[in-house]
Amino acid sequence: MELNTYQQEAFNYQRPNIEKFGKKNMMWSLFFLVWILIGGYALYLQIAKGHIVTGMRDNVVWGLFIVNFIFFIGLSYAGAIIGGVLHLLKVPWGKPIVRLAQMMTLISVIVGPIFILLCVGRFDRLHHLFIYPRIQSPMTWDVMAVVTFFAGAVLFLYMALIKDFAVYRDAKMNIPKWKQKLYKILAIGYRGAASQKRHLIISQNLLAIIMIPLSIIVASILSWIFGMTLRPGWHSTIFGPYFVLGALYSGCGVLIVAMWVYRKMYKLDNYFTNKHFSYLGYGMMVLGAGYGYFTFSEYFTDWFGSAKWDSEVINKLFSFHDYGGWTLFANLAGIVIPILIVSIPATRKPGWIALSAFVMVIALWVKRYLIIVPTLETPALPMQDTRMEFVKYSATWPEWALTIAGIASFLLFFTIISKFVTVVPVSGLEEVNFPHEPHHHHHAADAMKDEIKTA
């Protein structure tokens, strides 16, 4: 695999990250592993004793697990859309972000569905979803959608990596033999021949084209699990686009945070520049405005219509004795703050943008909780002579432990992948001179710039 000087420089700069695991990363990984083990114990309890160890009961049948499922799977769909769009539009500055987006796509489509499995009481009947599917059920649609999307996400990340695998294979790095062998297998003999390039471009374009509508469809299907029921707060025509937008928005936030963390961790300031933060920040701002509009529209129609059960849910959401505080947080931190931070030039800095993105991601997680739980606590049939724990959901420690274990495995995957491939893709990387930007200092001399071309 031939690289130009800029690409070669990018590779040499990141090479130590693949060659050595590093003490800090080891500590991090161990820390995550401890949390995963605690989650494993909670899972053991849940399997041995049943769902009684969770806070889920007859009325509130879904809790933290489904919230996490929507959250992670949303990130995945967002990664596919952002990655696909950046690839198809051939945005030159987007190249370093595409890999992050694809990593997020794959990792969250692995972590997300684990949470839906945790909701299943009868694992032994899991295969019935495939052998006795009911085509009319949104559940069946979602099972098929997630499985299909998973296959797409694997291909999506893998194809973008083939060229890089070829680079790693040829680089004679100081790495164990099995790793070298693995790179060789994964590079599937790519040498950069014209015909090989053509095959790769065809398949990459095809996949990017199919992944964008696929993500939109599967995100809508996810929303229909709720939207197709007649429950207050769920039965809404805008739920499909609302979920698509919410997914994109939170995905954009996670991308910004990931960019910031990797930039700090591997000193990638030359590749994840301030401009990258500004551009993704603009994206976040626009998505935030759209998401805010949908949220307002959703609450306003429900409130104005004053249908009995809708009002009940709205009252719960806006009463400070109930979920009012959380609603305020979700909308303030999830909509207002990110928009303000990006729109004010003084705070349009990587640190501020990343912080607001981080808070926004948490707010969007809370928002998912507010979609699920208050509605389930408001059943259309009156609840009489029932225990308080059946009426009001409160998550138990195994649920929290498994949630934290999910987040830990999400971060662990990110750590491990960054030790296996370069965070910034090497092949196909282009140097971009942003307009009105004082020129960045590179390790390469300015004289080399003329030679720099797209691979």
Next chain:
Amino acid sequence: MKEILIKSTFKNILRYGWILLLCLPGNIFAQTDSTAADSKEENSLISPALDFVIVQKADNTIDLKAAVKAKIKGTFIKLPLLKISFFQVSDTAEKLLGFVITDQNGKATLNVKNESLLMTKDGSLNFKASFAGNKQMETADGEVAVKKAQLQITPVKEDSLLTVKVKFIAPGAADSAGKDLTIGIFVKRSINPLKIGEGTTDENGEVTIEVPANLPGDDKGNITLLAKIDENETFGNLEASVTQKWGIPVSAKLQEQPRALWSVHPPIWMLVTFIALMVIVWGHFIVIVYELFRLRKEEPHLPNTISNA
């Protein structure tokens, strides 16, 4: 030094972690089965309860019906596969009429002919059902004594009015015995008979009860009407039935369900959309994987001279 220690710990976790994973299902299967009986209970014998009733029918036969159940861990369980022996008890001896093995519902029924039965001195029929017990269960039995009687049912159709005339006959009993008896009229349904009317007998032991004209019957319109006296102190249970073509014909064949959201068959458009979407997406995936195979095949066979080191 520290790093080596951490590394080796990490390696050990990787090396032995799978053992933990393997142990997990073992623990799951090691859960105790809450339905299994305690070892304590295995030592003491189960005491079954035997319910015994008889039904005198219009065709001069008698059904001897026994049902066996036992209370195990607080719930009644019907006991199948037990041998129940039925006896006729006369003044002097017990005569074995036959035996029946209980079915899945713990029930055993023996049908005997009326003529062959002996009456006791006071003119009643005495029966006994008994279970002899086994290694786990104690013995159980039940006795019933009734006076001989019979119901006769006659369908009557006058213009469009449908009725049944039921007559109570008790040879050897006082004439007044047949007066003021409550008789229920039922129609046979697939599981239990459905009550459609009730009446009280006059001094002749007769009663006429109306039958609705709109009852669903079988595919030919036949319905089976049943006259019953339940648990009379002297005569026990009496039954008589007649089949008439008085119902509305209803085919027993299952009707094909339409394609709908609620039925087993999804609407065609939904099926087509679903399959089309799956084929389009997976078709793309297949093409992409095929392209990757071709990419691998077309690897140039040149020694790789470019080094990135």
